[in-house]
Amino acid sequence: MKKKLSEQIKSFLDFLDECKELNSMAYNGVGEEDKRHQDLIHAIEFEHNPDKIAQIGIRIHQNRVERRVYKDLFELTDPVVQFVRDPQNKKTLDSARQLLGKVRKAESRQENRFYVPRIKENQVYFQEIREDRSHGQKDPE
Secondary structure (H helix, E strand, O other): OOOOOOHHHHHHHHHHHHHHHHHHHHHHHHHHHHHHHHHHHHHHHHOOOOHHHHHHHHHHHHHHHHHHHHHHHHHHHHHHHHHHHHHHHHHHHHHHHHHHHHHHHHHHHHHOOOOOOHHHHHHHHHHHHHHHHHHOOOOOO
16 A cells, blocks of 8 residues: 555654664664673683683673674664754745645545535535545535
């Protein structure tokens, strides 16, 4: 089934918001993994037991893998975030949000469309059609 125009606009705006959230999470994740790395390096420095040093080395490897995941995510989402933050694009995106509201309003009007006859004798006929369409519910006039 084809998506409504408003759903497509909303999907794009949601994508931009999601990229901002992921970018922030990734930035924080890289910072936290950097701190963890420093803790592990210092743990090796002060550890004398070779078996524990090896365990710390494994944890350093895991730390570097996690940091890479965050860094890659940051690298992918950062251009989108920079695009969103650009003042010229920010105005355009604000306009796109207003556009979304206007399109939703137009879609709503089209979904609930009815004709008001200009000649009184036709009003009964069109009223019956509206009642059939709304399954017996009266139109709010």
